Amino acid sequence: MTATILDRCEAKGLRLTAPRRLIAEVLQAASDHPDVETIHARAAAKDASISLATVYRTMNLFEDAGIVERREFGDGRARWEDAERDHHDHLIDVQTGEVIEFVDPEIEALQERIAARLGYELKGHRLELFAIKRK
Amino acid sequence: MTATILDRCEAKGLRLTAPRRLIAEVLQAASDHPDVETIHARAAAKDASISLATVYRTMNLFEDAGIVERREFGDGRARWEDAERDHHDHLIDVQTGEVIEFVDPEIEALQERIAARLGYELKGHRLELFAIKRK
DNA sequence: GTAAGTGCAAAAATTTTGCGAGGAT
DNA sequence: ATCCTCGCAAAATTTTTGCACTTAC
Numbered sequence A, B: 001m002t003a004t005i006l007d008r009c010e011a012k013g014l015r016l017t018a019p020r021r022l023i024a025e026v027l028q029a030a031s032d033h034p035d036v037e038t039i040h041a042r043a044a045a046k047d048a049s050i051s052l053a054t055v056y057r058t059m060n061l062f063e064d065a066g067i068v069e070r071r072e073f074g075d076g077r078a079r080w081e082d083a084e085r086d087h088h089d090h091l092i093d094v095q096t097g098e099v100i101e102f103v104d105p106e107i108e109a110l111q112e113r114i115a116a117r118l119g120y121e122l123k124g125h126r127l128e129l130f131a132i133k134r135k
Numbered sequence C: 001g002t003a004a005g006t007g008c009a010a011a012a013a014t015t016t017t018g019c020g021a022g023g024a025t
Numbered sequence D: 001a002t003c004c005t006c007g008c009a010a011a012a013t014t015t016t017t018g019c020a021c022t023t024a025c
Helices: A005-011 A018-029 A036-044 A052-064 A105-117 B005-011 B018-029 B036-044 B052-064 B105-117
Strands: A068-072 A078-082 A089-093 A099-102 A120-133 B068-072 B078-082 B089-093 B099-102 B120-133
Touching: A005 A018, A018 A036, A018 A052, A018 A078, A036 A052, A036 A078, A052 A068, A052 A078, A105 A120, A105 B105, A105 B120, A120 B105, B005 B018, B018 B036, B018 B052, B018 B078, B036 B052, B036 B078, B052 B068, B052 B078, B105 B120
Parallel strands: A089 A120, B089 B120
Antiparallel strands: A068 A078, A089 A099, A120 B120, B068 B078, B089 B099
């Protein structure tokens, strides 16, 4: 149903070079939020000739194409995840650290309206709820 | 009602040096989300002898003390704001980097309902909208 | 064939740190 | 007096870029 990263590269008319295919494969397989160093390490495990500069360039390319999303967790490095898979928000249990993913169409629509009211077109969002379990 | 940054420094037992007083003053006066370079420039306007390293050290100190909050808006630099200012969310213009603050009672209420539906009691949240200006 | 992409190394940008001098308590 | 903090410069980290060579279309 959801197109693969490689499919979306093709759909965007990006040149399918060996490094790009490899990075797409690494991102497709990732269920975490890898930084550039990690992506490079995973790619280099399959083809050691890939350079860090290419990973940086490719992530910027994929971001501009809307294929991946950049995340900043406050540790000074950018982290990345599949933009198609990122249609969820996070609720963090502040007592246990447990993270629950959720999607709410109503809140997505409301965000659109808020952006529009401010004169903007919504391109993305990040929502984190901090909460404690109800007794 | 809300204590000034300087008051909170004192309450936390931080040493009140000239550079820290000056940085506290700059942050107190700020209504935007300045990065370190900007904070340094504003401080240097009043005392040119202040160093960038001291601004970095002081921001980390204030963050550890819970006096300011670090924000990452995806441009590679940390930005800072008073931790005790009234709650608001952020809309970031991804083309210009401009940051607009907003509060929306409807979205606050909706977040409460989402948390409740998941069996949680909402304690706080963080919402960032990424958008581009409409033509 | 041609425009775009790659690896490498150097550069740029942001943040941290070692050190001796100076200041707060 | 004793730590702590400062400014400076050097180092560390993360990201970008110039260049010559290679590749996808």
